[in-house]
Amino acid sequence: MESSWLETRWARPLYLAFAFCLALGLLQAIKLYLRRLRLLRDLCPFPAPPTHWFYGHQKLLQDGKIEKLEELVEKYPCAFPYWVGPFQAFFYIYDPDYAKTFLGRTDPKSKYLYKFLIPCLGNGLVNLEGSKWFQHRCLLTPGFNVNILKSYIKVMAHSVNTMLGKWEKICGTQDTVVEVFEHINLMTLDVLMKCAFSQETNCQISSNHDLYVKTTFEASKINFYRLYSFLHHHDIIFKFSPQGHRLQELVKILHQYTEKVIQDRKKLLKDEKKHGNTQKRKDQDYLDIILSAQAENGNSFSDTDLRSEVNTFILAGHDTMAGSISWLLYHLALNPEHQERCRQEIRGILRDRSSITWDQLGEMSYTTMCIKESLRLAPPIPSISRELSKPITFPDGRSLPAGITVVLSIWGLHHNSAIWENPKVFDPLRFSQENSDQRHTHSFLPFSAGPRNCIGQHFAMVKLKVAIALILLHFKVSPDPTRPLVFLHQIVLKPKNGVHLHLKKLP
């Protein structure tokens, strides 16, 4: 009788392979189960919203709706655990004492969010850790010194005026509804390319750069989706998913853009050298600083480092700026009395309207309070996260062990009614000297705090002031009641359907 295939010579290794895979699978399942038990034990001092055993709280924040987060902040003082699937939990905090303890340490960035950003950003300042981060941070900080910032004011004003010229063409003398986010987005890209890379892209006029802007928007959406979809945390599963596939296409577009920036500059430097013009540029821009760092520390600053830092700066600097200027304009449109007060202040300072100086920016105290209040109500980066490298004990005595992913919700902190009375109301006087002095040092953190705070924060404040001063001098803004602004809570805060405002040219 013929033997069945089970009894053939090669059946034995097959059995063994099968048993091996089964054992491996079982081991993995036990590991995951123990991980769940450990997490449940570690997080039990902190009450959590009701959870689904498999999805956890995944559905609560995945669609980017912020109202849900605000409800949770109201209901659970200080912090709550947020389960993403059965085996992973993020620990949300939004209390100033918790924030102070958390930011006073040097825990590494959380591998979830920041690892997902690596395909887009590379390993630049946002993602680096340890001595390499410190080396890059020291190297790049001089790119934001006062003299350099002063030299940027004129460049910024020029780009804002280009945008205002477009608005004048659209509106004429009529009161017209304009979707301003797209215009502001291109304007901030224009400023960044000119200030950081001395590149005259003309991106506000030519439509060649729309693709880059749209690509950053879509890439950010996919990265955020991935954050709250635990199955996609796994690199291989994500890579073969439709979203992973799409992200690879988007990353190619982003990298082609930055590669062109670098190659253009290298070509310029080569040409300068060829013509004997090797003198250092008077105002070194950000790219000069990185390139000279590379020339001096070739071994420790590779071409990949160079690309990562350029990517990081374009992405970290332009998306956040577009949001912050748009939200400020929107808040001033909703609050005409504050808009008018800012306009009066700016008119008083910039009498002849032709130019803005560093000292004049320092005089805009009411406008600065409005900027801060807008950054409080709509922080462009709504949360940041770290993975605890050692146990942490919060001031109320509750502790967490190493390994937990902690998310500091800047949005939650800024809308926490335990710190801010009527948190939804736009009230710039919260930022008067007297009121600020009485508040906890860690209750307002749009740029984070501690060693890993935002390296571009002074650049951002200068640009916000220049932009709002010029806009308010030339236009009156009011909201379009049919299209209120809806925020999408992603890695960087986004408008769901644009920012629609009535613009009226002032005489």
Ligand code: HEM
């Ligand atoms: C209103 C505008 C901005 C806001 C609200 C903002 C906010 C932040 C926050 C909250 C962080 C901390 C991130 C974390 O800990 O994970 C950060 C880091 C950073 N920001 Fe900004 N940012 C703004 C503008 C800019 C600009 C204009 C640039 C560059 C031109 C920039 C470059 C960076 C970089 C490189 C880091 C990483 C710093 C490090 O880890 O050493 N940001 N920013």
